[in-house]
Amino acid sequence: MAKSLIANNLTFKYDESTIIDNISFEIEKKSFVTIIGPNGSGKSTLLKLLAANLEPEKGTIILNDNELNDYSTKSLAKEMAVVPQETNISYDFTVYDIVLMGRNPHIKRFKKESPQDLSIVKEAMEATNTWYLRDRNINEISGGERQRVIIAKAIAQEPKVILLDEPTSSLDIHHQIEVLDLLKTLNKEKGVTIVAVLHDMNLAARYSGEIILMHKGNLITMGKTEAVMTVEILQQAYEMEMVIERNSYTGCLQIHPISLIKRQKELKNVGVHIICGGGTGKGLIQTLVDRGYRVTLGVVNKGDSDWELGCMYNLEMAEEMPFSEISDNSLQVAHKLANSTDVVIMTEVPIGWGNYKNLDILEAQLNQGKRVYQLCSNENIKFDYTGGKGLNKIQLLREKGLIVVEGKDKMLELLEEIK
């Protein structure tokens, strides 16, 4: 069977966080595929990679037998239309102008649109129930109306593939069915490949032939809708008790969420003390808490965004008053917290006179022979506001055994080695 899209070992990172983790799959021509998965699992990011809006760090995408990178903007627009989640448009075009733009890839340079172009636009607008809005300003219609207009533009583009990110999120139940019926008709009658991110599993079950299930940046499974929509598979991804039955009216599978599965978090017997501030600890703190590490922080200033996160997770912290230099008292608390952990990590927090004493904590831990890491995106610390004293101290600490770790993923691998 000919393939519409092939993803080979796709990996994508935002900063140092892996969002799409080595994903591969193939989508056959003329299929209707839905991407589902819990919030934050990477669905929109995957769609943006397929749409060439983001570039993968590793891996390749083949669209209709050619590498995605090899298409010019115009030739890509003839192959593929994209309906993004965010449909706000920053210019004051009429609805009609917007849909007409869908014809641009087909109109030769310096030529006007032909009567056939105009008739395709009208047909797309009638099919999406947007013709009556044609003279309105795109920014003066409702979110649901705008969503239908963008879908009309995608249809007018006459692509071979349409990618849609949550195309029904702003639509009422009538328009949800209307839009999905329309996509199904395009798929069945014109052979357009549809790839849509949908949160509503019942709509996914009703309309798609195949489903891709994402979880934490990984592709958990891809297969025929009936094979993926099972209690065993969905329960695990969504952490929900659920019942799946066949709807006697539509003949489609119907998912009934029953209750949350309260998983006992597997606690690791490893303590990590983090010296951070200004949001530099955010990603690391979240991941470590999520993975069951015992995390302590400090010294951090009250009101700081890392401190706020610590409060949210109810972490033990050595705290200092906002904008104040570290006092002997809070330093003592931090030493005590660090003493009770297995590892100490300093993030890329800027070093100033206010938090300079945090470096003493690292030194004391190194003197005890503990593993002490400096998490850096780059070997050279960039934020020293102590006229070089901070840098000198860091150099001294490196000579004493402070280990520089580039990136959160590497840090997590090192922590995994500790039992």
Ligand SMILES: Nc1ncnc2c1ncn2[C@@H]1O[C@H](COP(=O)(O)OP(=O)(O)OP(=O)(O)O)[C@@H](O)[C@H]1O
């Ligand atoms: N611009 C960005 N910068 C940094 N991180 C981002 C950015 N956009 C998304 N992320 C992160 O990437 C991860 C995946 O996000 P994505 O939007 O792809 O997930 P999703 O499955 O579509 O989520 P949802 O169901 O909530 O729409 C999330 O942890 C998110 O916080």
